[in-house]
Amino acid sequence: MKPQEIIAKKxxxxxxxxxxxxxxxxxxxDETWADYQTSALLMAMFMSGxxxxxxxxxxxxxxxxxxxxxxxxxDVPLADKHSTGGVGDKTSLIIAPIAAACGIFVPMISxxxxxxxxxxxxxxxxxxxxxxxxxxxxxxxxLKTCGFAxxxxxxxxxxxxxxxxxxxxxxxxxxxxxxxxxSIMSKKLAEGLDALVLDVKTGSGAFMQxxxxxxNLAAALCQTGNAFGVKTEAVISDMNQPLGKFVGNALExxxxxxILRGEIDKQMHQTLELSIELxxxxxxxxGVEKTVQSSKFKVQSVLDSGAALExxxxxxxxxxxxAEICDNPETLLDKNLIEVEIxxxxxxxxxxxDAGAIGxxxxxxxxxxIKVEDKIDFAxxxxxxxxxxxxxxxxxxxxxxxxxxxxxxxxxxxxLANAYKIDDGKPSGKFELIKEII
Amino acid sequence: MKPQEIIAKKxxxxxxxxxxxxxxxxxxxDETWADYQTSALLMAMFMSGxxxxxxxxxxxxxxxxxxxxxxxxxDVPLADKHSTGGVGDKTSLIIAPIAAACGIFVPMISxxxxxxxxxxxxxxxxxxxxxxxxxxxxxxxxLKTCGFAxxxxxxxxxxxxxxxxxxxxxxxxxxxxxxxxxSIMSKKLAEGLDALVLDVKTGSGAFMQxxxxxxNLAAALCQTGNAFGVKTEAVISDMNQPLGKFVGNALExxxxxxILRGEIDKQMHQTLELSIELxxxxxxxxGVEKTVQSSKFKVQSVLDSGAALExxxxxxxxxxxxAEICDNPETLLDKNLIEVEIxxxxxxxxxxxDAGAIGxxxxxxxxxxIKVEDKIDFAxxxxxxxxxxxxxxxxxxxxxxxxxxxxxxxxxxxxLANAYKIDDGKPSGKFELIKEII
Numbered sequence: 052m053k054p055q056e057i058i059a060k061k062x063x064x065x066x067x068x069x070x071x072x073x074x075x076x077x078x079x080x081d082e083t084w085a086d087y088q089t090s091a092l093l094m095a096m097f098m099s100g101x102x103x104x105x106x107x108x109x110x111x112x113x114x115x116x117x118x119x120x121x122x123x124x125x126d127v128p129l130a131d132k133h134s135t136g137g138v139g140d141k142t143s144l145i146i147a148p149i150a151a152a153c154g155i156f157v158p159m160i161s162x163x164x165x166x167x168x169x170x171x172x173x174x175x176x177x178x179x180x181x182x183x184x185x186x187x188x189x190x191x192x193x194l195k196t197c198g199f200a201x202x203x204x205x206x207x208x209x210x211x212x213x214x215x216x217x218x219x220x221x222x223x224x225x226x227x228x229x230x231x232x233x234s235i236m237s238k239k240l241a242e243g244l245d246a247l248v249l250d251v252k253t254g255s256g257a258f259m260q261x262x263x264x265x266x267n268l269a270a271a272l273c274q275t276g277n278a279f280g281v282k283t284e285a286v287i288s289d290m291n292q293p294l295g296k297f298v299g300n301a302l303e304x305x306x307x308x309x310i311l312r313g314e315i316d317k318q319m320h321q322t323l324e325l326s327i328e329l330x331x332x333x334x335x336x337x338g339v340e341k342t343v344q345s346s347k348f349k350v351q352s353v354l355d356s357g358a359a360l361e362x363x364x365x366x367x368x369x370x371x372x373x374a375e376i377c378d379n380p381e382t383l384l385d386k387n388l389i390e391v392e393i394x395x396x397x398x399x400x401x402x403x404x405d406a407g408a409i410g411x412x413x414x415x416x417x418x419x420x421i422k423v424e425d426k427i428d429f430a431x432x433x434x435x436x437x438x439x440x441x442x443x444x445x446x447x448x449x450x451x452x453x454x455x456x457x458x459x460x461x462x463x464x465x466x467l468a469n470a471y472k473i474d475d476g477k478p479s480g481k482f483e484l485i486k487e488i489i
Numbered sequence: 490m491k492p493q494e495i496i497a498k499k500x501x502x503x504x505x506x507x508x509x510x511x512x513x514x515x516x517x518x519d520e521t522w523a524d525y526q527t528s529a530l531l532m533a534m535f536m537s538g539x540x541x542x543x544x545x546x547x548x549x550x551x552x553x554x555x556x557x558x559x560x561x562x563x564d565v566p567l568a569d570k571h572s573t574g575g576v577g578d579k580t581s582l583i584i585a586p587i588a589a590a591c592g593i594f595v596p597m598i599s600x601x602x603x604x605x606x607x608x609x610x611x612x613x614x615x616x617x618x619x620x621x622x623x624x625x626x627x628x629x630x631x632l633k634t635c636g637f638a639x640x641x642x643x644x645x646x647x648x649x650x651x652x653x654x655x656x657x658x659x660x661x662x663x664x665x666x667x668x669x670x671x672s673i674m675s676k677k678l679a680e681g682l683d684a685l686v687l688d689v690k691t692g693s694g695a696f697m698q699x700x701x702x703x704x705n706l707a708a709a710l711c712q713t714g715n716a717f718g719v720k721t722e723a724v725i726s727d728m729n730q731p732l733g734k735f736v737g738n739a740l741e742x743x744x745x746x747x748i749l750r751g752e753i754d755k756q757m758h759q760t761l762e763l764s765i766e767l768x769x770x771x772x773x774x775x776g777v778e779k780t781v782q783s784s785k786f787k788v789q790s791v792l793d794s795g796a797a798l799e800x801x802x803x804x805x806x807x808x809x810x811x812a813e814i815c816d817n818p819e820t821l822l823d824k825n826l827i828e829v830e831i832x833x834x835x836x837x838x839x840x841x842x843d844a845g846a847i848g849x850x851x852x853x854x855x856x857x858x859i860k861v862e863d864k865i866d867f868a869x870x871x872x873x874x875x876x877x878x879x880x881x882x883x884x885x886x887x888x889x890x891x892x893x894x895x896x897x898x899x900x901x902x903x904x905l906a907n908a909y910k911i912d913d914g915k916p917s918g919k920f921e922l923i924k925e926i927i
Contacts, residue, residue: 059661062536087528091660094532098500222529223497 054078054088061095069108076112079211086218093215093224101229106271107278109229113237116211120158120187120243125195128337129156132329133239134250135231135258135268136168138410139293139435141303142250143171143201145310145326146333148362151198152353153330155337158194158242159201160208164419164427167256167410169303172203173419177300177383177429181372197365209237226258232271236279246282246336248329249273253486254291256406262287262486269489282336287486288325292404292439295322299418299432299453301383308380311360318435321484327351328485385430385453391460392448393467401441401449403472409433409450412463412470416454431455433467439482443473492516492526499533507546514550517649524656531653531662539667544709545716547667551675554649558596558625558681563633566775567594570767571677572688573669573696573706574606576848577731577873579741580688581609581639583748583764584771586800589636590791591768593775596632596680597639598646602857602865605694605848607738610641611857615738615821615867619810635803647675664696670709674717684720684774686767687711691924692729694844700725700924707927720774725924726763730842730877733760737856737870737891739821746818749798756873759922765789766923823868823891829898830886831905839879839887841910847871847888850901850908854892869893871905877920881911 057071067075075092078084101109122129132146147157161171161183172183185193185202193200204213212234219225239247249272252258253265269285276283296318297306309315310323331346340346353359360377367374376383414421417428434451437443449471454460495509505513513530516522539547560567570584585595599609599621610621623631623640631638644651650672657663677685687710690696691703707723714721734756735744747753748761769784778784791797798815805812814821852859855866872889875881887909892898 055659055661058532062532062661085524085659087524087656088660090525090529091532091662094496094500094529095536098533098536218525221493221523222526223493223500224529 054084054092058088058092058095061092061099064099066102067105067108072105072108073112076109076116076211079214080116089215090218090222090224093219093222093230096230097224097227103274106229106232107275109233110236110240110275110279113209113211113215113233114240117209117241118207119241120190122156122158122191122194122243125156127154127156128245128339129158129243130246130248130333130337131157131159131239131242131244132248132250132333133235135252137252137290137294138167138169138256138406139295139298139303140169140252141174141295141307141322142326142329144174144304144307144363145322145359146330147199147201148311148359148366149326149330149350149353150333151362152358153334153339153349155198155333155339156194157199158190158244159199160204160238160242161201162204164414165423166421167407167414167419168258169298169300169410169419171201173427173429174300174303175201175372176427177304178367178376179373181367182370185370193366193369197369198362199366201366201370204238208241212237228264228268228271231268232275235272236275239276240279240281244281246333247276248333248336249283249285250325250329251285251287252290253287254289254406255404256293256410257290266487266489273489284332284336285489286328286332287489289482289484289486290406291482293406293409293433293435294325295319295435297432297434298409298413300427300429301385302432302434302453304376305380305383308363308376308383311354311363311377312380313354318438324484332488388430388453388455389460391452391454391464393450393452393464395443395447395449395471395473396445397473398443398445399473399475400477401437401439401443401471402474402478404439405470408466408470412466415463416459428455431459440478492522492530496526496530496533499530499537502537504540505543505546510543510546511550514547514554514649517652518554527653528656528660528662531657531660531668534668535662535665541712544667544670545713547671548674548678548713548717551647551649551653551671552678555647555679556645557679558628560594560596560629560632560681563594565592565594566683566777567596567681568684568686568771568775569595569597569677569680569682570686570688570771571673573690575690575728575732576605576607576694576844577733577736577741578607578690579612579733579745579760580764580767582612582742582745582801583760583797584768585637585639586749586797586804587764587768587788587791588771589800590796591772591777591787593636593771593777594632595637596628596682597637598642598676598680599639600642602852603861604859605845605852605857606696607736607741607848607857609639611865611867612738612741613639613810614865615742616805616814617811619805620808623808631804631807635807636800637804639804639808642676646679650675666702666706666709669706670713673710674713677714678717678719682719684771685714686771686774687721687723688763688767689723689725690728691725692727692844693842694731694848695728704925704927711927722770722774723927724766724770725927727920727922727924728844729920731844731847731871731873732763733757733873735870735872736847736851738865738867739823740870740872740891742814743818743821746801746814746821749792749801749815750818751792756876762922770926826868826891826893827898829890829892829902831888831890831902833881833885833887833909833911834883835881835911836883837881837911837913838915839875839877839881839909840912840916842877843908846904846908850904853901854897866893869897878916
């Protein structure tokens with residue numbers, strides 16, 4: 052079957068058969084389809100959409116384009132969490148140790164940050180020595196030893212997704228629910244999970260700014276996960292401001308260790324709340340707990356006892372990182388940075404925060420990547436002093452930039468200051484972190 | 490402006506600005522756009538369509554991607570004819586000599602055949618020695634000497650079109666009216682014409698099988714031509730059977746010479762009728778004649794006087810071809826071919842002919858190209874003995890294959906025989922050659 056025939060069918064809004072979708076993904080993987088043919092079909096898929104059966108067939112074909120992890124010798128539940136990406140979103144580093152402390156194994160394959168969003172691998176690499184490039188054997192060994200392992204996607208897992216994702220990024224075909232679902236789920240299904248908790252972000256710093264789109268994406272992800280025999284649940288969470296206190300790789304790890312140590316301040320509370328919600332859902336999906344209440348209680352107990360922190364320490368040691376950060380989180384912080392306060396000229400209440408603008412600003416000074424090939428400066432970042440709904444007075448500090456020099460400050464100061472909308476009156480709505488469970 | 494931003498805009502059905510379209514075509518020409526980005530935008534254009542202003546901007550950008558012919562020193566009207574392609578469509582070889590004999594210059598840049606359709610350059614190369622690769626200077630010299638010149642598209646004319654066409658062919662984005670219009674008109678406008686007559690084919694052997702699509706294409710082509718200051722008119726002509734008597738390169742040239750010599754038989758009459766119609770329209774557009782009646786009379790007179798044949802002879806000499814075909818057209822025919830008759834088993838009236846199947850059959854035995862790189866056998870072809878509406882008796886000959894051997898016969902006999910639908914009763918409709926003038 053010629054690529055043109057498959058492309059033409061989708062172009063005309065018809066439903067592709069399983070065979071046609073397999074031919075497409077085989078062609079992408081063995082490179083018998085030219086990139087320009089692949090991108091033409093991706094655009095046709097973007098514009099025509101995919102039916103549920105096409106969605107499942109695409110996910111399966113992408114999953115089968117590579118190898119699956121095999122944990123058949125492990126007899127505890129295997130679960131993972133996946134977030135659609137946000138600013139200051141560091142919950143993986145808290146949830147995985149919690150789950151491990153509760154007897155669940157978490158084989159977490161993560162990605163890197165791009166644009167305004169961060170990536171778990173980048174955060175982990177802010178820990179001196181931490182190795183995110185584990186072989187399949189090392190990955191398995193780490194998982195068995197400490198209950199969770201965190202590594203990058205190898206070339207062997209869903210190779211078709213790697214190719215498609217790079218093309219989608221270059222051809223404006225990223226924001227398509229069926230293509231996003233196939234991309235996420237082909238990788239997650241390769242982990243051989245029993246359960247998967249999804250954190251679908253919505254708001255100014257999220258990929259899906261609109262709540263309805265986020266709900267649709269969450270529903271499609273859950274439908275696909277469950278269709279493939281993985282118990283899947285999605286939490287729709289707020290991304291109308293950076294999550295928690297810090298944005299920036301080392302600063303975010305610092306926040307996680309502080310939370311695991313129980314040394315929590317007000318701004319960190321959101322991070323804790325979301326981590327507990329997601330971890331509790333994971334325990335229930337795995338059958339370890341029955342109710343949300345009991346599950347949250349269990350999660351809180353492994354935090355309080357220090358068991359979760361202990362799991363994190365074990366994991367850092369397994370993955371060759373500097374585990375002393377668990378005892379002295381301050382060692383994560385670079386003393387050579389300068390701190391610049393963003394001050395408000397207005398008095399009132401913080402009504403809106405452009406989380407995307409904050410994420411992008413930090414990326415621009417090296418905290419993330421504008422382009423894929425950019426190098427990361429793990430130390431730089433931002434502290435969110437004031438959060439949505441907070442009352443502020445003229446001259447007060449909204450946040451603090453941690454950067455290398457004044458040039459960096461000038462580059463982003465204005466954008467950061469403009470990221471805040473301050474109203475005279477108290478905002479009428481509530482800023483709920485958890486929007487919905489799907 | 491990033492390619493992704495332009496692609497996303499069209500993907501979302503927005504109207505691209507002239508600047509954005511220029512950036513696209515510049516990127517295609519200087520190769521700063523990757524092929525996969527170009528094909529993604531082509532698919533978005535295919536699916537979203539283009540507004541009139543986008544259509545014009547695209548045509549202009551593609552025109553400006555290369556050089557234009559400059560005939561400012563020539564003070565007679567310059568005109569051309571373009572056909573959307575069909576089977577047995579050989580009118581260019583008759584119209585150009587007629588127009589030249591009537592005092593119009595025809596700088597005709599033509600293409601090659603692909604699939605079921607033929608191409609003027611291939612037909613011309615069936616004339617021994619005929620050179621279709623003229624330099625710009627040779628082209629101009631030929632035009633001045635004999636009133637018309639026929640050559641292939643150089644790399645310098647509308648290079649963006651070459652690139653886009655190749656991609657469209659590989660990505661199922663050919664059949665888009667705005668993309669077709671930009672492709673045709675960017676090349677034709679580069680010829681520096683005063684007038685352009687379009688022959689938009691419709692029917693079983695045409696690109697636009699459906700009459701409404703053909704009308705829409707014709708209207709869009711005329712609108713664009715006129716917007717660029719070229720007087721443009723379109724004739725919608727029937728392609729529900731091969732045009733005239735022969736299909737196949739040398740056989741078609743033979744038919745043209747016979748017509749120019751006035752040695753016309755019944756099956757050739759369609760070819761003559763369409764040639765006269767198109768040539769007459771050209772004379773009117775150029776202001777040489779006022780009414781269709783007087784114009785057709787003028788055309789007939791240069792055929793009757795032998796002036797058109799003389800122009801053809803001059804042109805063949807100018808382009809290094811064997812001009813003796815004008816005196817002995819039989820020298821075009823290869824005596825080594827075998828002739829195989831397609832016979833009908835039914836008695837009745839010819840109700841339908843699949844012209845596309847006939848064109849494709851002849852291509853398969855070397856008369857055309859299935860793939861771009863295929864070599865042509867100029868001699869092979871097909872004679873249409875019976876035409877639409879003709880009464881046939883069981884055992885009678887419908888057509889004759891001119892081929893090299895029995896293997897070729899076996900390859901295509903059945904397809905050719907099945908190309909005819911014979912009904913018991915006389916077809917009620919008329920088979921009109923000229924459907925409409927737009």
